[in-house]
Amino acid sequence: MGKVVLEHVTKKFGHVTAVNDFNIEIDDNEFIVIVGPSGCGKSTVLRMIAGLEMQTSGNINIAGDLVNNKPPRDRNIAMVFQNYALYPHMNVYENMAFGLSLHGMPKDQIDVKVKEAAEILSINELLNRKPKELSGGQRQRVALGRAIVREPEVFLMDEPLSNLDAKLRVQTRAEISKLHARLNVTTIYVTHDQIEAMTMADRIVVIKDGIIQQVADPQTLYDAPANQFVAGFIGTPPMNFFRCHLVKKDGTLHLKANGIELPISSDWMTSLESFVDQELILGVRPENAEICDSATGNIKAVVDVVEPMGSETYLHLNIGGQKAIIRVAPDCRPMLGATVGLSANLERIHLFRTDTGETLIK
Amino acid sequence: MDDKQGLKSKILWYLLVLIFIMPFLFPLVWILMASFKTQAQIVAMPPVWFFTPTLENYQKVFIDQDFGRFLLNSSIIAVGSTVLSLILGLPAAYTISRYKQRGLGIFILLARLMPGISYLIPWFILFSKLRLVDTYTSLIASHMLVGMPLIIWIMINYFDALPKELEEAAQVDGCTLQGAFFRVVLPLSGPGILTASTLAFLFSWNNFMFALVLSADRTKTLPIAIYSFVSYAEVSWGSVMAAAVVIIAPAIILTMVFQRYVIKGLTMGAVKG
Numbered sequence: 001m002g003k004v005v006l007e008h009v010t011k012k013f014g015h016v017t018a019v020n021d022f023n024i025e026i027d028d029n030e031f032i033v034i035v036g037p038s039g040c041g042k043s044t045v046l047r048m049i050a051g052l053e054m055q056t057s058g059n060i061n062i063a064g065d066l067v068n069n070k071p072p073r074d075r076n077i078a079m080v081f082q083n084y085a086l087y088p089h090m091n092v093y094e095n096m097a098f099g100l101s102l103h104g105m106p107k108d109q110i111d112v113k114v115k116e117a118a119e120i121l122s123i124n125e126l127l128n129r130k131p132k133e134l135s136g137g138q139r140q141r142v143a144l145g146r147a148i149v150r151e152p153e154v155f156l157m158d159e160p161l162s163n164l165d166a167k168l169r170v171q172t173r174a175e176i177s178k179l180h181a182r183l184n185v186t187t188i189y190v191t192h193d194q195i196e197a198m199t200m201a202d203r204i205v206v207i208k209d210g211i212i213q214q215v216a217d218p219q220t221l222y223d224a225p226a227n228q229f230v231a232g233f234i235g236t237p238p239m240n241f242f243r244c245h246l247v248k249k250d251g252t253l254h255l256k257a258n259g260i261e262l263p264i265s266s267d268w269m270t271s272l273e274s275f276v277d278q279e280l281i282l283g284v285r286p287e288n289a290e291i292c293d294s295a296t297g298n299i300k301a302v303v304d305v306v307e308p309m310g311s312e313t314y315l316h317l318n319i320g321g322q323k324a325i326i327r328v329a330p331d332c333r334p335m336l337g338a339t340v341g342l343s344a345n346l347e348r349i350h351l352f353r354t355d356t357g358e359t360l361i362k
Numbered sequence: 363m364d365d366k367q368g369l370k371s372k373i374l375w376y377l378l379v380l381i382f383i384m385p386f387l388f389p390l391v392w393i394l395m396a397s398f399k400t401q402a403q404i405v406a407m408p409p410v411w412f413f414t415p416t417l418e419n420y421q422k423v424f425i426d427q428d429f430g431r432f433l434l435n436s437s438i439i440a441v442g443s444t445v446l447s448l449i450l451g452l453p454a455a456y457t458i459s460r461y462k463q464r465g466l467g468i469f470i471l472l473a474r475l476m477p478g479i480s481y482l483i484p485w486f487i488l489f490s491k492l493r494l495v496d497t498y499t500s501l502i503a504s505h506m507l508v509g510m511p512l513i514i515w516i517m518i519n520y521f522d523a524l525p526k527e528l529e530e531a532a533q534v535d536g537c538t539l540q541g542a543f544f545r546v547v548l549p550l551s552g553p554g555i556l557t558a559s560t561l562a563f564l565f566s567w568n569n570f571m572f573a574l575v576l577s578a579d580r581t582k583t584l585p586i587a588i589y590s591f592v593s594y595a596e597v598s599w600g601s602v603m604a605a606a607v608v609i610i611a612p613a614i615i616l617t618m619v620f621q622r623y624v625i626k627g628l629t630m631g632a633v634k635g
Contacts, residue, residue: 052530073536085527089549098545102536150535 002063002153002186003028004049009058011044011210018044019210022058026188031180033189033201035233041210042190046156049188051075063153073102078147079156082163084139086131092118092142093127099150117149120179137168144176148183155180155187161196173199194234198222206230228357231283231350237314239350240324242282246275255282255351258320259300265346268361272351280360283350286314286327289342291334297341303334317342390610397603404599419604429605432587436609438498439573439583440566443505444559451510452555455517456543460526467518474511481507482575489576496578504572509562516561520554521547553623560620564613584609 004026011019019041026032034042047053049060051072060067067075078099086095093114100110118124121141131139140160147155160176161169177200180187191197197204198218206213206221206229214226218234225231231239244255244262253264253272262282264272294300301324305316313332317324317340326342334340351360396404398415423429458467485504486495494500524547532542548555570585577583582590588605591598 050530050534052533071538072530072533073538077534079531079534081527081531083525083527085525085531087528087531087546087550089546098532099535102541146531146535 003061004063004154004186004188005059005061006045006049007059007061009045009048009055009060011041011048011053012056017210019048019055022210022212024205024212024215026186028186029184031177031187031189031200031202032205033191033197033203034205034207035191035194035197036207036213037233038192040207042192042207043158044210045207046079046158046188046190049075049154050077050079050156076153077156078150078152078154079158080143080147080160082159084131084143084163086139086142086146088131091128091130092123092134092145095131095142096146096149099146103150113149113151114145117145120148120182121145136164137172140164140172144179148179148185151185153186155185155189157187157189159191160189161191162193169196176200195236198234204234206233208233225350225359227359228281228283228352231352231359235285237286237325237327239283239285240326241352242284242319242322242324243354244280244282246272246278246280248276255280257282257322259322260298260319262298262344262346262349272360275353275360279354281352281354281357283352284324284344285348286325288345288348289326290345291315291326291328291332292341292343294339294341297343299342299344301340301342303336303338303340306333306336308333393603393606393610396599397607399600399603401598401600404603419600422598422601423604423608427587427591427601427605429584429587429608432582432584433608435498435577435581436567436583436585439501439505439581440563442498442502443509443566444563446502447506447509447513447562448555448559450506451513451558452517452548452551453543454510455514456521456547458514459518459521460529467514470511470514474508474515478508478571482571486575495576496580498581500576501573501581501583504576505566505569508565508569512562512565513558516558517551517554520551524550556620556623560616560623564616567609567613 004024006022006024009019009022010017022045024032034045036042044053048055049062051067051070051074055068062075062077087098090098096114096117097110100113101107105113114127115124118127121144123138123141123145126134126138126142131142134142140163143160157176161172164172173196176189180200189196189200198221201218203215203217204221205215208229214221214230216224221230221234225234225239228241232241242257242260244257244260246264247254247256252266253269253276255262255264260282289299299319301317301319303315304318304323307314307316308330311330313328313330315326315328315332315334317326319342349361352358353360397419398417399410399413400416400418403410403413454470457463481504485500489495489497489500528546528550529539529542532546533539537545568585569583570589573581573583573586574589577586584605588602588609591602591605
């Protein structure tokens with residue numbers, strides 16, 4: 001049904017390559033989130049699937065149909081835009097009915113569908129209002145309503161939550177997830193917010209500079225990032241990175257930097273042998289290091305800032321000139337400027353190449 | 363104390379306003395008054411401020427001079443050139459705005475910036491050869507030269523300010539590009555279209571030079587008709603003033619009714635928001 005396949009899709013704007021050799025197979029009913037920093041080409045991918053932007057090369061298949069040269073209206077998709085793009089001169093009902101009447105559906109059938117969709121989104125009270133009389137959250141619902149009423153093969157959503165305030169965003173996020181579970185329609189969702197990606201996606205596509213960095217389910221992306229970019233992009237606070245030297249001492253490998261001396265498990269001996277005496281990037285997630293006595297820890301740090309969040313506390317640390325944030329228990333309140341020891345969970349550290357950023361061990 | 367001061371500054375403010383609008387308003391008031399005076403009252407010195415109004419001048423204008431026909435001519439030409447300019451100008455402006463055809467836009471503006479008089483001789487020769495002198499066609503076409511660039515340039519700004527996503531949403535919903543233009547873009551462009559067409563209409567309505575060369579008896583417009591009241595023997599001031607009121611009235615009414623839109627339309631795009 002709503003399977004979407006992109007093969008070697010490339011988009012160039014003049015000399016700038018916005019999307020480079022993009023390949024992905026999105027399954028029927030899957031919820032895919034494309035995530036990346038602004039300007040990475042994620043919206044361009046979505047717009048190419050919608051037919052609003054023509055790819056420079058490559059193929060796009062929607063529901064088994066090659067749609068390369070088809071205009072948006074022939075692709076059986078519905079799209080939710082960042083600024084909602086509701087037609088200001090039509091009321092909510094007309095906004096939702098517009099697409100159906102364009103496809104020649106009889107009026108009584110349109111009426112049934114619009115009211116059904118309005119029911120699902122609890123906007124039946126708003127049907128006679130104009131978009132300007134609605135709040136941001138209500139507009140968002142109408143935009144969603146306009147999409148679901150069409151019963152398309154694929155939903156495309158372009159940062160639909162970014163104009164909402166924080167509280168409403170969390171609420172709407174859950175509603176979109178629920179909606180997807182209920183309607184079971186392939187959904188391609190673009191965002192720069194990794195939390196949205198983590199919470200909603202079946203699979204996440206991380207893009208940087210128009211190139212796919214990794215495609216995986218949220219947990220895999222978090223636990224086993226393919227490179228330093230993905231590791232740093234997914235997770236809040238982000239993963240801490242330290243420049244270290246890999247040294248061999250008494251037959252075992254160690255990572256050394258100012259304030260850091262970390263033994264490396266012998267399991268990785270063979271894969272890391274060729275990097276001895278080279279600089280590597282050590283990655284430690286904020287929750288994968290614990291505060292301990294400065295004498296016993298494998299990392300020595302000076303406390304810069306203590307941020308109590310209620311349920312947990314973030315410590316901003318200075319480790320031999322390199323900055324780091326770790327997550328500790330809420331009652332852990334070391335003195336500012338105090339030297340503390342950290343013991344990093346050696347099972348959960350990450351190592352990346354300095355030149356390519358590629359993951360060496362996960 | 364405060365109230366007194368407030369009153370004083372208010373009076374001062376209105377006095378200033380009066381001083382500023384006097385030079386613009388006085389001729390209008392004078393024209394209006396003179397149109398209801400007799401020739402003797404008009405030329406009387408010192409001016410007569412209080413008099414029994416007479417409709418004689420209007421009678422002369424409409425019955426003796428067949429001013430109704432000139433009014434009709436002016437209306438046909440102004441409405442015709444405005445409507446045709448809209449039909450051609452709106453899609454042109456949309457295309458220039460959406461496909462960033464600024465070069466084309468500047469070319470159109472250039473045609474507008476050329477002094478109108480430089481077109482007149484070539485036009486006269488061209489229209490003579492085509493036997494189009496003294497026809498609505500030639501006058502409408504000539505007025506479109508000014509009306510259309512005006513419409514295009516006002517509407518480019520207007521279309522630039524409309525979010526592109528609206529048309530994209532319409533396309534995703536099932537519209538063709540043209541469908542999105544007619545169903546979504548045009549209905550949202552009312553104020554802009556109103557501004558542009560008001561200005562184009564007023565230009566055509568007030569135009570003297572093009573009509574002087576390209577019209578004759580059949581298509582004489584109001585400004586030319588007034589001109590014919592001025593003869594070597596005498597100037598029939600009463601008739602001229604009555605005719606002037608007939609010309610000015612639609613322009614003023616139109617501007618008053620649409621002034622809110624006209625100002626909004628002209629500043630559109632200046633502050634995108």
